[in-house]
Amino acid sequence: MLIDIFHDTVCPWCRIGKKHLFDALSQWQKETVNIRWHPFLLDDNVPVSGYDFRSFMQERKGIQPEALQNLFNETQRIGAASGVKLDFDKITLAVNTKRSHQLIAVAPDNIKNQVVEAIYKAYFEDGLNISDIDVLVEIGKTYHMDVRELGNQLNNHNFFDSILAESTFSRLKGINSVPFFIINNKVQVKGSGSVELFIQALNRAVLVEATI
Template sequence: MQIDIFHDTVCPWCRIGKKHLFDALSEYNGEAVDIRWHPFLLDNSVPSGGYEFRDFMQERKGISLSQLQQMFDYTQRMGEAAGVVLDFTKVRLAVNTTLSHRLIELTPEDSKAKVVEAIYQAYFEEGLNLGNIEVILAIAKSCGIDFPDLALHLNDKIALNAIVMKSDNAHSLGINSVPFFIINNEIKVIGSQSKEAFVNQLTVNSEQ
């Protein structure tokens, strides 16, 4: 079974959706699963140094500070219900995520999920700037991803531009929000959903 995951590494609902999917997979006893991660850049115009998070989000959403806090509180509660930490008091910067997606791309297949989770943790629990090469290198090292010239591979301009193109291609496929999951190129699961919804979709696919 192939599952394509379209996501961004600063998307809290992507972290929730990932948790629900992997919880469902832990109960799934069907065929082997091949997971493919695809970048979906929510805003590639953010510079590597980032923007002040709350100002950026207020302008992006067009809402008041109190409404923004209500949104954070709700999302955090949904994260807690799923079993993931989304600590918006730690998040100080809106960041560019291209480098983080490049790290995922460079990671061996059997370690990608671990690296994705480490990236989420760095942002949502530690408030780190994912647009900073030193931060990305530290995440890689913590996951055992350490090979010669890793920094050069991460900073490869052609490869980084390719990630932007892949994200643009997702839009051309009609994907306008994330998380977005495609099972065996047929079943589309939009949004974070629940563990039970994923279990149902996995079951439906296995019966086809």
């Protein structure tokens, strides 16, 4: 079973969708599952130094501070119901996510899922700047990645170009929002879904494969 996940590391619904999928997989357990992570940059125009988070979100959503807070509260509520912590009060910066996607790209396959979750946690729980090399190297260090090599990789602009190219290619394929999941190249799940929805999608993918 192959699952392609298109996401951005500052997208709360991507973290919720990831939780739903992995909870579904823990219940399903019918086949070995391989997961491929794909970058989808929601806004590559954000500088590495970032923007003030709330001002940026107000402008992006076109809403007033009270409406933005209500949006955060509702997203936090849905996250908590799924077992995901989202602390918008901790987040001070809207950041460029290319470097965080670089870390995911260079992480060995056996720790890639954990690295993704660590990046989500760093941003949504600890309020850290996940475009900062030191923050990302510290995450890699936790999973025994080579610190010096990782620092070089996160400074490599060839990786920047490849992340941007893959994100652009995803949009050209018709993916215009995240999270977005493709199971066995056949069954699609748009949005964060639910555990039940993912279980249905996994079963449908097996049936589709069996009829080919």
